Amino acid sequence: MHIMEGYLPVGHALFWAAASLPVVIHGGRKIIRLIEEKPQAKMLLAASGAYVFVLSALKLPSVTGSCSHPTGTGLAASLFGPSVTAVLGSIVLLFQALLLAHGGLTTLGANIFSMAIAGPFVAYGLYRGLTRAGFSMAIAVFFAAMFGDLVTYCVTALQLALAFPDPVSGVFGAAVKFLAVFAPTQAPLAISEGLLTVVVMNLLTRYSADELAVLDKATGRA
Amino acid sequence: MLKQNLLILAAVAALAIAPLVIHRNGGAAFGGADNNAAVLVTTINPDYKPWFTPIWEPPSGEVASLLFSLQAALGAGLIGFYFGRRSAFASVKRQELAKAAPSTEQAS
Numbered sequence: 182m183h184i185m186e187g188y189l190p191v192g193h194a195l196f197w198a199a200a201s202l203p204v205v206i207h208g209g210r211k212i213i214r215l216i217e218e219k220p221q222a223k224m225l226l227a228a229s230g231a232y233v234f235v236l237s238a239l240k241l242p243s244v245t246g247s248c249s250h251p252t253g254t255g256l257a258a259s260l261f262g263p264s265v266t267a268v269l270g271s272i273v274l275l276f277q278a279l280l281l282a283h284g285g286l287t288t289l290g291a292n293i294f295s296m297a298i299a300g301p302f303v304a305y306g307l308y309r310g311l312t313r314a315g316f317s318m319a320i321a322v323f324f325a326a327m328f329g330d331l332v333t334y335c336v337t338a339l340q341l342a343l344a345f346p347d348p349v350s351g352v353f354g355a356a357v358k359f360l361a362v363f364a365p366t367q368a369p370l371a372i373s374e375g376l377l378t379v380v381v382m383n384l385l386t387r388y389s390a391d392e393l394a395v396l397d398k399a400t401g402r403a
Numbered sequence: 404m405l406k407q408n409l410l411i412l413a414a415v416a417a418l419a420i421a422p423l424v425i426h427r428n429g430g431a432a433f434g435g436a437d438n439n440a441a442v443l444v445t446t447i448n449p450d451y452k453p454w455f456t457p458i459w460e461p462p463s464g465e466v467a468s469l470l471f472s473l474q475a476a477l478g479a480g481l482i483g484f485y486f487g488r489r490s491a492f493a494s495v496k497r498q499e500l501a502k503a504a505p506s507t508e509q510a511s
Contacts, residue, residue, distance in 0.1 A: 185438075187453030188444055224485055228486075231477070231478040231479070234477055234481075235474075235478035235479050242422040242423055246430065247435065248434065273474075279458070281470050282460040283437075341443075345447045345448050346447075348447070366436045367436070379411060388489035
């Protein structure tokens with residue numbers, strides 16, 4: 182989902198940076214408050230960030246014959262909410278832009294918006310909605326992580342379509358073309374991401390029940 | 404739980420291996436989707452020239468794979484450390500509860 186360096190016109194690059202910055206700042210403040218109020222959750226926060234690191238480094242082969250990577254943001258979004266996840270995702274995207282020429286500085290705002298904001302918001306909404314509707318944590322986390330992953334790639338496709346409308350069929354036509362590049366490749370990877378996140382959540386419910394309870398209070402959940 | 408987790412991990416492995424089996428006759432390049440998107444940009448708008456280039460690029464595929472493995476290793480190491488700590492805490496707690504249990508029963 183990384184839009185490559187220089188592949189968004191200046192105006193679009195600035196727009197997405199301006200859209201992402203407030204969320205990341207808000208998330209940074211939330212992290213500072215979380216660490217002050219619930220220092221017990223610090224290690225779990227670090228582990229959730231580490232999960233984004235691992236998953237977004239794994240470029241997996243897909244049935245379409247091309248490779249892509251999961252995002253790993255569904256776990257942090259379910260546990261800490263989307264704005265905290267925006268900060269964790271931004272760190273990973275910055276690391277990749279600076280050291281791996283993967284993504285870029287001019288496209289950082291757009292990439293943060295898709296992977297660290299849009300995906301996590303959807304994941305968080307699904308996780309809360311499904312757990313409240315009475316589904317088990319495993320089911321909720323699976324769909325949260327899977328759709329968080331898919332939405333990330335759909336947003337990337339839309340960002341590219343807005344910047345590069347098709348001369349004949351316009352933004353819509355371009356969106357279809359970009360979605361065709363990303364979505365079929367991503368679908369099986371999104372399932373993998375959902376499954377892996379269930380494994381981590383299973384381990385957390387077994388070993389970290391007290392930390393999860395602390396978080397429930399911190400995020401104001403019932 | 405262990406059994407469920409192992410089954411899930413096996414399913415993830417199968418999802419990663421299946422594409423390699425399906426395309427075993429060498430029909431697919433397994434290139435990055437990001438790159439395919441960049442190619443599509445140039446197809447839609449042949450005049451578009453990327454206006455910024457990465458300030459630093461890994462000089463070779465080897466160096467890039469080094470940095471990608473480093474990224475995964477840092478993350479996996481931290482997660483392993485976290486769960487190692489948690490499972491150690493859990494077993495210490497169980498032992499303490501086991502020791503404390505008889506005396507609390509007497510007290511109450």
